[in-house]
Amino acid sequence: xxxxALILGTIMSVGSSIxxxxxxxxxxxxxxxxxxxxxxxxxxxxxxxAEQYRIKKRDMAGNAAASAGASGVMVSGSVAxxxxxxxxxxxxxxxxxxxxxxxxxxxxINNASLSRYQGNQSLMSGVLNAGASALMGGSNYYNKYxxxxxxxxxxxxxxxxxxxxxxxxxxxxxx
Numbered sequence: 001x002x003x004x005a006l007i008l009g010t011i012m013s014v015g016s017s018i019x020x021x022x023x024x025x026x027x028x029x030x031x032x033x034x035x036x037x038x039x040x041x042x043x044x045x046x047x048x049x050a051e052q053y054r055i056k057k058r059d060m061a062g063n064a065a066a067s068a069g070a071s072g073v074m075v076s077g078s079v080a081x082x083x084x085x086x087x088x089x090x091x092x093x094x095x096x097x098x099x100x101x102x103x104x105x106x107x108x109i110n111n112a113s114l115s116r117y118q119g120n121q122s123l124m125s126g127v128l129n130a131g132a133s134a135l136m137g138g139s140n141y142y143n144k145y146x147x148x149x150x151x152x153x154x155x156x157x158x159x160x161x162x163x164x165x166x167x168x169x170x171x172x173x174x175x
Contacts, residue, residue, distance in 0.1 A: 010134060024126070
């Protein structure tokens, strides 16, 4: 009965270690796919933003020209400079927004890679722990049923007093 319990305990420990590693890998792979989707969404947002800024620039320049023309002012000098400054500021805003989105996308890609790596490490750890459990169970089983059954002889030394006689004629003793 004890033999069966030892074997079953070892099998359960091995199975549990492998199962835990597999489950952690599945979780990490799922997290990685979420990060991949997040990166794809951010890339799509970058495309949409680029189109929106293109339309804003076109509308801004067209509205400024129409407004100047309606008031009888030529689009030159300070009016042109004002339009140019507005377009420049809009370009700066676009680049700033794109930089932030690109940073978020890169972070999502890195998180996906890290999650996959951690999943692989968890799986490997589960397999190694299973191997260690199997070896430990086998070792326990061997020691319990076929291990060393002889007892080592006890070595004793007689209780003697050692003496030393130094050059000055003194005798020292110790136990």
